[in-house]
Every structure is written in structure tokens, then in C-alpha cells.
Amino acid sequence: MTASVPPAPCRAVVDLDAIEANTRVLVASAAGARVMAVVKADGYGHGAVPVSLAALRGGADALGVTTVAEALALRSAGIDAEILAWFYSVRDDVRVALEADVDLAVPSPGHLDPVLDAARRTGRRARVTPKIDTGLARSGITLDDWPALLDRLVDASEAGLVEVTGLMAHFAHADDPGNPVIDEQVARLHECVREARARGLECPVNHHANSAATLTRPGDGFEMVRPGIALYGLCPIPDDGYGLVPAMTFSAEVLMVKKLAAGQGVSYGHTWHAPRDTTVALVAAGYADGVWRLLSGKLDVEIGGRRYPNVGRVCMDQFVVDLDPDGTGQADPPVRAGDTAVLFGTGADGGPTAAEWAEALGTIHYEVVTAVRGRAARQHVRAGRQGGAR
Ligand SMILES: Cc1ncc(COP(=O)(O)O)c(C=O)c1O
Secondary structure (H helix, E strand, O other): OOOOOOOOOEEEEEEHHHHHHHHHHHHHHOOOOEEEEEOHHHHHHOOHHHHHHHHHHOOOOEEEEEEHHHHHHHHHOOOOOEEEEEEOOOOOOOHHHHHOOEEEEEOOHHHHHHHHHHHHHHOOOEEEEEEEOOOOOOOOEOOOOHHHHHHHHHHHHHOOOEEEOOOEOOOOOOOOOOOHHHHHHHHHHHHHHHHHHHOOOOOOOOEOOOHHHHHHOOOOOOOEEOOOHHHHOOOOOOOOOOOOOOOEEEEEEEEEEEEEOOOOEEOHHHOEEOOOOEEEEEEOOOHHHOOOHHHOOOOEEEEOOEEEEEEOOOOOOOEEEEOOOOOOOOOOOOOOOOOEEEEEOOOHHHOOOHHHHHHHHOOOHHHHHHOOOOOOEEEEEOOOOOOOOO
């Protein structure tokens, strides 16, 4: 019998039932609008294919990705739902997208050229979603460029080269509900839709809302919403009372436990010295796996229902936690080699969360979950949670 390879010492376990339940929360919040589940960047690091399937089970109507390659990976996995991709180069040959029934955003006037070229060469009518810059000033057709582009879209539609499925835009301040720019952006997209319809483009499905707007502004009057982060159970706004369940639990094995004498410096640079005799555990994940070195001394892990602080620097493959931070003695039963340390997860029972890491790092939880990598083995489970709309 051949010996098996030892499993990865750290893992990201993704609960697909949580994704499904979170999708239901968003479907309810969308109040009748269709839901496009945003599964770009490998499903925000959770695994695009299983996440897409879970979101579709939860009631999502369509999938949104950044690149054409991301869309094609979903098609290759047998997913036949509507998919929209919003990034490609003006120099790309996008025939492959049309052949795979992938809808394309048109984020600038120049992007219509490869789409028209692909439509002519394949004989297929491209389904396009012009992306309007209603105020984010990132990708999107400027309001100055819109009238001329609209002329071209009308011509292309009459020539049978494109079908304009609707217009889209993206918010700058949706995570700050009440910010007046949100209303301005909504008004601008409505105006563009009106102009397109007045020119005979039906634009049946228009969308502006990301997660934050889906949760806070169900009445904006567009036909679809486009949430991402909330699918993964991470709330983009301070009010977290929506019943979202974080889907990813990042954990690592306790490799060893050992005693330290008072005064002993720990890890590179000895940035921490044991204030008393204590016991520490070595946790088998490091910055190469997505445990940011900037978190050194700022992160806790949960082992056996108790939180323990990291001490000393986070290294490439490992970090140390103090098992007796209060000097009151070790937990009973004590932590042992082979135990599991939760780095972040649902936060149930007070455990650490990705949002906590983001706070400590001065970033957003989006960046935390998409940064899990390296040796972290991703596992998909169905933990059987039955979340729901509040
Ligand atoms: C164009 C577009 N739509 C929707 C989303 C989803 O946003 P969120 O994850 O905040 O819901 C994103 C993500 O950044 C995006 O780029």
C-alpha cells in the first residue's frame, strides 16, 4: 500500500449552504428584482463553480464575472445560467464569448468595436450591457460619450449585430447609506435608460446595485441587482442585522505546543518577550497562505472554543500563539498538537472573523477572503444551515 500525502496544514472550508442561504436573503431584499450573483475572482476566493451552483440553488437568476475566461470556466463546468462578463481588452477577439452565450458589458466606446467584429464574424447577435459611468469614474461610458455610443448601439441593433439587454453602473458610496451621491447615480442611470428606450432599445434588465445597495435600497426601480460580498456572508455596511452567515472558515493545525521561560523572545526579531513562564502553540499557516504579516500581534485564533492571541511576528508558514495569556494556567483540556486553530470563520460564539482582520489591517473583508491562498486547501461542505430573510 502506498502511503498517502499528508493533508495541507491549513484550509479554507467553504459552507455552500451558507452561500445558498445568503442568496435567499438577497433575493428577498431585492424585492422582485432579478439577482445576478457576482462570482468574479474565483467567487471572491470561495470557488467560483460551487459558489455559482449554490447561488443558483438559492434563487440567483444570473452570474456576473470580470473576465471572459472566468465566464468560460463556468460554462466548462456545465453552468448554463445567464453570465455577464465586464472586462476585456479593446484588442481582444471576443468571438469565444458569443459562441458560449456569454453576455458582454461595454465599458467604453472602444469596447463596442471588438463586440461588433465578433458578431459579424460569428453571425451571432451579441448580448451587450453598456456600462455607464454614473459617477464612480472607474470603468464605464462617460455621460459625454453616451449620446454618440447610443447612436452606434441603435445602428448595431437595427443591423442585428447586438441586443442591448440593459444598462449597468456601479456605485461609489453604497457602503455609506444616505450619501447623496447614491441618489445622483441612480438618477443618471434612469435617465440613460429612458434615453435608450426612447430610441427603441428595449433595455429590459438594468442594474446598479451591489450588495450594500441591494440590502439598503430595494426601491431604486431597476430590474436586477448585482451583489457579491454579501453572498459570501460578509456585510458591507455597519448594520449587520441581515442574517448573513460568513461562508469561509480559515483554519490551521496546531503543529506543536511548548513551554517558554519568562523573558524568552519569540519569532523573527523577538518583537515579543514572554512576560512570565508560559506555554505557546505553533500554528501552521503564514503570510504565504494569506495570514498577513501586518497582523503580527493583532490576531487571535480560536482553539477548542477559546481565543488565544498571536505573539511575535507572523512568518511565511507559521505563527505562535500564547496559550496562557492571562497567566491563569492552560485551558482544561489543554491545547495539543493536532488541534485545529480557527483563524477566522462565522464569528459564532465570539470567534475571530474576516471583518476583524480587515479592521486590524485597515482594509476591507473583501481583501481578506480573496487573499487566502498558498497551501490553504479549499474544501466545500454543506453544513445544513437554514438562513433566511429577516
Ligand atoms: C461591476 C461590479 N458589480 C458588482 C459588484 C459586487 O459588489 P459587492 O461585492 O460590493 O456586492 C462588483 C464588485 O466589486 C463589481 O465590480
